[in-house]
Amino acid sequence: MAGESGLRARGAIFGVLMVVWAVLTACANPYQYYEGTGLHDATKAEVAGGWENVEGTxxxxxxDGTAVLEKLDGQDFDFEDGWRLSGTGTWQLTDADGGQVVRLALTARTRVERRIPATATATSAPEPSSTYAWxxxxxxxxxxxxxxFFFYGDPDIGNTYVMTRETGS
Incomplete structure (x- = not known):
């Protein structure tokens, strides 16, 4: 009997550990904690210019550090709201251990549009802020x-919103 109860106790402990491990790893994925591309050699002059994506952004x-935006979608979960912002703002090229990042800030919104077809949550989504940062x-x-690029939607999925050099730039 003592051997059987010890086996049950070890089984119970193992079961609890498996549940804890499953909970801790359920939301972990490579995109959720993305640290960057590792690129450190881009210059501000190289980044300056026109950028576009396939959705008409x-x-x-x-x-000079200013920016003009047309139909730029929200980042991360804000993408699910379905809005697209246009306006003016500022930008800067930053560099950290993980690589370079362009920080873009909308400071004066001129237009809000809805992405077609709108997602189910977009129809009841709140109006976006008059300022926004990517x-x-x-x-x-x-x-x-x-x-x-930035990630959009659920970070577990890893969807990327890619901007390439504008044709003719």
């Missing part, structure tokens, strides 16, 4: 050209 980063990771593609 356009961002112009001027060398953090774009800086990376290079296979041709050594810069690209900017």
């Amino acid at each position: 356009r961002v112009v980063l001027r060398e 953090s774009f990771y800086v990376d290079r593609d296979q041709h050594d050209k810069l690209k900017l």
Whole structure:
């Protein structure tokens, strides 16, 4: 009997440890705690200029640190609200251990649009703030050209919103 109760106790402890491990790792994924691309060689002059994505978003980063945004979607879970912001703002290229990041801040909103088709939560989503901030990771593609991106939606999925150099820029 003593051997059987000890086996049950070890089984119970093992079961509890497995539940704790499952809870601790359930939300962990490589994108949730993304630390950057490791890129450190982009210059402000190289980042300045026009950027676009396939959804019709356009961002112009001027060398003087000002920016013009057209139809830029929200980052992370804000993307699910379905709004797209246009206006003017500021930007800066920062560098940390994980790599370079473009910090873009909308300071004067001129327009709010809804992405079509809107997500289910977007129809009842609150009006976005008149100011907003994005953090774009800086990376290079296979041709050594810069690209900017951020994650959108659920961080467990790892969807990226990619901006490439505007055609003709």
